[in-house]
Amino acid sequence: STSFVGSSICQSDHLAYTKPSHQQGTLFTINGNPVDRVRFCEAIRFHKANGCILGDSFRENFCTVHYLLGRRFLEEKSVDDSREKDTESEYSHVEVSLAASGFLLFCCAVCCPCFHKERKANSHEVLPKESNSVHQVSSFEMSASCDKMPPSPFRAPPSPSRVPQSPSRYAMSPRPSRMGPLNLSMSQISAATNNFSDINQIGEGGFGIVYKGILEDGQVVAIKRAKKEHFENLRKEFKSEVDLLSKIGHRNLVKLLGYVDKGDERLIITEYVRNGTLRDHLDGTRGSILNFNQRLEIVIDVCHGLTYLHSYAERQIIHRDIKSSNILLTDSMRAKVADFGFARGGPADANQTHILTQVKGTVGYLDPEYMRTYQLTAKSDVYSFGILLVEILTGRRPVEAKRHHDEKITVRWAFDKYNEGKVLELVDPNAARERIDEKILKKMFSLAFQCAAPSRKERPDMEAVGKQLWAIRSSYLRRSME
Numbered sequence: 001s002t003s004f005v006g007s008s009i010c011q012s013d014h015l016a017y018t019k020p021s022h023q024q025g026t027l028f029t030i031n032g033n034p035v036d037r038v039r040f041c042e043a044i045r046f047h048k049a050n051g052c053i054l055g056d057s058f059r060e061n062f063c064t065v066h067y068l069l070g071r072r073f074l075e076e077k078s079v080d081d082s083r084e085k086d087t088e089s090e091y092s093h094v095e096v097s098l099a100a101s102g103f104l105l106f107c108c109a110v111c112c113p114c115f116h117k118e119r120k121a122n123s124h125e126v127l128p129k130e131s132n133s134v135h136q137v138s139s140f141e142m143s144a145s146c147d148k149m150p151p152s153p154f155r156a157p158p159s160p161s162r163v164p165q166s167p168s169r170y171a172m173s174p175r176p177s178r179m180g181p182l183n184l185s186m187s188q189i190s191a192a193t194n195n196f197s198d199i200n201q202i203g204e205g206g207f208g209i210v211y212k213g214i215l216e217d218g219q220v221v222a223i224k225r226a227k228k229e230h231f232e233n234l235r236k237e238f239k240s241e242v243d244l245l246s247k248i249g250h251r252n253l254v255k256l257l258g259y260v261d262k263g264d265e266r267l268i269i270t271e272y273v274r275n276g277t278l279r280d281h282l283d284g285t286r287g288s289i290l291n292f293n294q295r296l297e298i299v300i301d302v303c304h305g306l307t308y309l310h311s312y313a314e315r316q317i318i319h320r321d322i323k324s325s326n327i328l329l330t331d332s333m334r335a336k337v338a339d340f341g342f343a344r345g346g347p348a349d350a351n352q353t354h355i356l357t358q359v360k361g362t363v364g365y366l367d368p369e370y371m372r373t374y375q376l377t378a379k380s381d382v383y384s385f386g387i388l389l390v391e392i393l394t395g396r397r398p399v400e401a402k403r404h405h406d407e408k409i410t411v412r413w414a415f416d417k418y419n420e421g422k423v424l425e426l427v428d429p430n431a432a433r434e435r436i437d438e439k440i441l442k443k444m445f446s447l448a449f450q451c452a453a454p455s456r457k458e459r460p461d462m463e464a465v466g467k468q469l470w471a472i473r474s475s476y477l478r479r480s481m482e
């Protein structure tokens with residue numbers, strides 16, 4: 001049985017939470033839909049910031065402690081949202097549960113580095129996949145038209161025909177439709193993809209062809225099939241992707257559902273994210289052109305995904321290929337980081353500042369310090385994120401070969417314009433019809449340049465980036481309400 005605790009209506013959202021009488025868990029709902037705590041707290045913060053009076057039952061410290069504790073804890077909580085107690089006792093609960101979870105690694109890394117087991121910095125072979133390098137930044141197009149900025153952070157849908165009924169972004173939290181890995185036979189996969197028919201093909205990358213599959217129970221999945229001609233070479237990469245993906249679960253990361261590594265087949269089955277890539281949307285080849293609010297939400301999502309990989313996954317994971325074509329969008333325009341083909345674990349020893357490894361990634365997004373020294377750290381992803389941020393604001397690819405030589409390297413062009421005080425000239429012409437506060441733009445570009453600083457020491461970590469983005473979003477929302 002449950003006892004009512006708090007309920008409030010703000011704008012179009014009905015926020016409520018109930019606590020069982022035995023005090024063992026709290027159910028959070030927005031518009032009747034169960035949501036996890038972090039989503040619920042986001043909604044509370046948003047509505048409070050916009051003047052909604054939530055009442056005494058929504059105490060201020062209701063969310064603060066969880067927020068401080070970080071994403072990993074929040075993710076774990078979101079799985080079963082269990083054992084919610086008062087805020088003080090939750091601290092002790094977390095401390096107790098540390099030993100039994102990957103959160104221990106996080107604490108060791110942050111608080112007591114001496115707990116780390118020794119591990120040598122190894123050199124690593126070059127993975128053969130070089131296909132997503134130079135050639136991928138050679139075709140540049142932009143498109144026209146724009147959406148009007150909505151007055152709230154609720155995500156505007158890409159086109160009316162794809163609008164889900166719920167008006168709230170909080171009510172549309174995508175969740176994996178099943179837990180645990182899928183065990184599929186080749187015949188089931190063949191059936192799901194119409195025997196890998198061309199009609200089911202949704203894309204092709206360096207790894208192989210990606211198919212859309214519909215499983216017997218109706219679940220739609222994406223199936224990456226390794227190209228046979230690259231089989232042996234791809235084997236290591238395949239394993240890398242599977243090993244890493246199988247250990248992570250976050251709403252802003254594409255979820256691994258299963259894999260097949262048998263005979264002459266290498267298949268990765270992931271959740272299907274059906275609304276195309278960020279690059280498709282910047283190009284306007286999918287739905288309408290992204291408005292500023294959507295762009296801001298997307299970078300926040302990517303930032304959250306990366307923060308999780310860098311700081312809260314069981315072991316630090318460096319993605320190494322953050323780029324707009326590896327960001328997939330859902331119908332509600334939530335972003336998910338995809339393609340872990342180049343991903344690898346970060347330093348496991350606290351004394352180890354970096355990993356020495358061959359350079360992997362995509363030209364234009366590649367950390368120059370990593371390229372020069374072969375030293376890989378999570379800050380290489382931060383660099384790529386900075387480049388992505390410039391891309392999403394300007395609409396331009398990181399390298400625009402056909403432009404005048406002052407404009408070929410987008411980040412350099414943007415930096416010069418920024419220093420000349422011409423930040424408004426940097427805005428994606430497709431989104432320029434929106435009136436975006438110059439101060440907000442300056443903050444966004446300034447953050448992008450910090451991330452894309454030449455030396456990794458000057459770059460913030462993703463958690464710090466997240467805080468800055470949240471602050472930018474708050475001022476953006478305040479101003480758009482004025």
Ligand SMILES: Nc1ncnc2c1ncn2[C@@H]1O[C@H](COP(=O)(O)OP(=O)(O)OP(=O)(O)O)[C@@H](O)[C@H]1O
Nearest residue numbers: 132202203204205206207210222270271272273339
């Ligand atoms: N989980 C998915 N859901 C929906 N579409 C996907 C999914 N994964 C990939 N795709 C589509 O397939 C295309 C190819 O993806 P893939 O990750 O193989 O290559 P890429 O990232 O574009 O290139 P590369 O691997 O060379 O960097 C993507 O651009 C996207 O359109």
